[in-house]
Amino acid sequence: MRRLVVLGAGTAGTMVANTLARRLSDEWIITVVEPSDVHHYQPGYLRLPFGAGSLKSLSKSTRQLLHERVGTVRAAVDMVLPDEKVVVTQDAERLAYNVLVIATGVEPRPDQTPGMLDGGEWRRSIHEFFTLDGAVALRAALADFPGGRVVVHIVDMPIKCPVAPLEFAFLADDWFQRRGMRGDVELVYVTPLSDAFTKPIAAQLLGRMLDDRGIALQADFVVERVDCEHKTLVSYDGREVPFDLLVTVPLNMGAEYVARSGLGDDLNLVPVDRNTFLSTTFDDIFAIGDASDIPTSKAGSVAHFSVEVFVDNLLDHIEGRPMTRAFDGHANCFIEAGDAKALLIDFNYETEPLPGRYPLPRLGPFHLLEATRVNHWGKLAFRWIYWHVLLPGRRIPLPSAMSMAGKQTVATREPERSEV
Amino acid sequence: MSVTTIAGRDVHVDAEGFLTSYDEWDEVLGRALAGQIAIELSEEAMRVVAFLRRDFQARGETPTLRRVSTVGGFPTKRLFELFPKKPAKKMAYVAGLPKPRGCV
Numbered sequence: 410m411r412r413l414v415v416l417g418a419g420t421a422g423t424m425v426a427n428t429l430a431r432r433l434s435d436e437w438i439i440t441v442v443e444p445s446d447v448h449h450y451q452p453g454y455l456r457l458p459f460g461a462g463s464l465k466s467l468s469k470s471t472r473q474l475l476h477e478r479v480g481t482v483r484a485a486v487d488m489v490l491p492d493e494k495v496v497v498t499q500d501a502e503r504l505a506y507n508v509l510v511i512a513t514g515v516e517p518r519p520d521q522t523p524g525m526l527d528g529g530e531w532r533r534s535i536h537e538f539f540t541l542d543g544a545v546a547l548r549a550a551l552a553d554f555p556g557g558r559v560v561v562h563i564v565d566m567p568i569k570c571p572v573a574p575l576e577f578a579f580l581a582d583d584w585f586q587r588r589g590m591r592g593d594v595e596l597v598y599v600t601p602l603s604d605a606f607t608k609p610i611a612a613q614l615l616g617r618m619l620d621d622r623g624i625a626l627q628a629d630f631v632v633e634r635v636d637c638e639h640k641t642l643v644s645y646d647g648r649e650v651p652f653d654l655l656v657t658v659p660l661n662m663g664a665e666y667v668a669r670s671g672l673g674d675d676l677n678l679v680p681v682d683r684n685t686f687l688s689t690t691f692d693d694i695f696a697i698g699d700a701s702d703i704p705t706s707k708a709g710s711v712a713h714f715s716v717e718v719f720v721d722n723l724l725d726h727i728e729g730r731p732m733t734r735a736f737d738g739h740a741n742c743f744i745e746a747g748d749a750k751a752l753l754i755d756f757n758y759e760t761e762p763l764p765g766r767y768p769l770p771r772l773g774p775f776h777l778l779e780a781t782r783v784n785h786w787g788k789l790a791f792r793w794i795y796w797h798v799l800l801p802g803r804r805i806p807l808p809s810a811m812s813m814a815g816k817q818t819v820a821t822r823e824p825e826r827s828e829v
Numbered sequence: 830m831s832v833t834t835i836a837g838r839d840v841h842v843d844a845e846g847f848l849t850s851y852d853e854w855d856e857v858l859g860r861a862l863a864g865q866i867a868i869e870l871s872e873e874a875m876r877v878v879a880f881l882r883r884d885f886q887a888r889g890e891t892p893t894l895r896r897v898s899t900v901g902g903f904p905t906k907r908l909f910e911l912f913p914k915k916p917a918k919k920m921a922y923v924a925g926l927p928k929p930r931g932c933v
Contacts, residue, residue: 565895603915629915631894631905645909675899680888704890704930 411437411727414496414506416486418443418471420451420800421698421712422512427802428720430476439478442498444485446471448800449541450792451569452709455576455745457544458551459584466792467541474800486513489670491691507693508727511667511679514699515569515707517543517659522564525659528637535635535655538577539569550654551584556593557653562642563600564632564660566607567676569699569707572754574598574658575605575615576745581656582622583747596624599642599650601631608761611754614778618746661707663700678702683758684735686719687726695719705738705758713799714739714809739811741767743788751784753777757811763818768807770815777816836861847921847928851885854925863923870923874911877903881924891921891929 413433415426418441426441433439453467472481484498489509496504517539519526525535536547561578568574578598585591598605598619604612605619605626619626633645635655642650663677672679672694679696680689683703688694697715699707715736722732738758743751753775754762766773774783798805830849832839836858841849848854848862859878863870870878880901884892894917898905905916912919917929 565893603918631909633906645905646914675896 411507412505413437413439413508414504415441415510415512417513419512419514420709423474423800424712424716424802425510425512425697426479427476428716430478432720432724440480440482440504441475442482442484442486442496443471444483448474450795454538454544455573458538458547459580460548486666488666489672491694509694511696511700512698513664515661515663518662519659521660522632522635524635524637528635530637534640535657537657537659554654556590558595558651559654560597560599560650560652562655562657564658565601567707568658568661571706572742572744577656578624579747580745582624597627597650598624599627599630603628611762611778674702685722685732706740708740708742710742711740717809737810739809743784746780749785750780750782751788752780753784755811760811763816765816767815845928848925859923866919866922868912877911877920878924881920881926885926891926893917893929
């Protein structure tokens with residue numbers, strides 16, 4: 410028998426294990442190592458602070474989401490010993506592997522910014538919404554917020570779902586308006602990037618959306634520390650941004666065992682070939698989802714588009730054949746804009762987000778880089794697709810490679826349309 | 830991509846003036862590039878630039894500000910003094926490397 414061990418049963422790990430359960434021959438034993446029996450629908454965290462969505466709809470049992478053929482070890486990983494081809498769990502169990510798939514993602518690390526976790530204001534005036542506890546605590550803080558200065562902040566890139574803090578700012582603007590207190594709230598968006606977003610066309614549009622909503626932008630802000638006594642963010646070049654309520658996205662890092670095992674870079678991300686996900690150092694270790702260092706969004710959509718390419722390649726690799734499929738960095742993300750509208754962006758390693766329609770040219774139904782209601786409903790419907798189609802590893806009729814069909818380039822752009 | 834003349838020689842640059850060919854760089858060119866963005870290239874700054882070039886050669890990717898600090902061992906605060914306002918971009922520009930990829 411040969412053994413395939415998957416570390417982590419998040420979005421990527423679950424999809425990989427379930428897809429391989431259907432496609433690997435019987436001589437393989439598939440085992441997933443995961444300490445938690447709760448699988449969270451992480452995109453749902455965004456709307457929780459604004460009182461939307463029930464907690465119950467956001468989680469399911471990890472085990473029940475896995476194919477019956479997949480074995481589980483409920484433990485955290487202590488170490489990977491790549492030379493011995495063994496994983497050691499924190500319960501000191503040793504698991505031998507022929508192929509290892511690292512899918513333990515990234516996690517917010519408020520401890521990495523001085524004053525953030527240890528300054529006495531964490532979960533008081535400093536909040537985050539990338540964990541369930543954090544989103545619930547922020548909901549309480551927002552409900553009690555008397556007015557003042559709300560700062561939405563990113564410590565450093567890359568982060569999970571890079572559009573989430575922008576969405577949070579747009580939704581906060583909308584939420585304060587609906588409560589009739591927008592006039593009492595100053596909204597500030599603080600980012601280490603030079604613009605609202607990374608890629609030029611999207612950055613321009615999203616920057617304009619911040620402007621339109623009266624949200625101030627502090628760009629090129631690399632935070633050095635949080636001064637809790639004065640409730641102020643301090644940057645390395647001496648700029649200060651005071652806050653009454655700080656909604657921060659802490660530094661995102663890969664799991665500590667990755668570092669302990671000598672498999673990670675400076676952020677504990679596993680260096681891999683960006684087209685095949687094979688470790689740049691070990692021929693029997695892959696990293697998929699947020700855990701790898703590929704230069705595209707850390708997002709469920711990327712994990713999903715990756716898995717199809719990865720599984721085809723893996724089936725070749727284990728038989729000693731060359732891997733023939735190459736991942737193109739395809740990502741797409743809905744961006745909530747407030748007022749029950751959302752944008753959609755679709756891009757890859759080479760092509761920045763462009764306006765147009767998706768997935769069908771002209772028909773859509775989704776609109777790229779444009780705030781529409783149908784995009785918003787698409788985002789809400791996505792939760793069902795996540796539980797029932799993506800995680801079980803069923804195919805959805807969307808190509809994994811990005812397509813230029815339906816996108817407007819400078820040459821093909823149509824006159825601007827008004828918002829729906 | 831276009832060709833421009835810096836320090837008396839032709840080099841390939843992108844739309845924002847970042848060198849696109851690793852081997853066209855040398856220290857003289859680095860000083861000229863620094864001059865164009867009003868930076869005095871001290872010995873210390875040159876050590877930073879040398880780290881960026883070594884790291885790029887090893888990994889094929891312009892290192893981030895965090896990486897220059899954690900792996901290169903240059904404190905972030907000092908990098909802001911040596912390359913004010915936008916150190917990540919300025920270091921890459923002077924080192925003749927692609928603009929750091931704003932990770933999406």
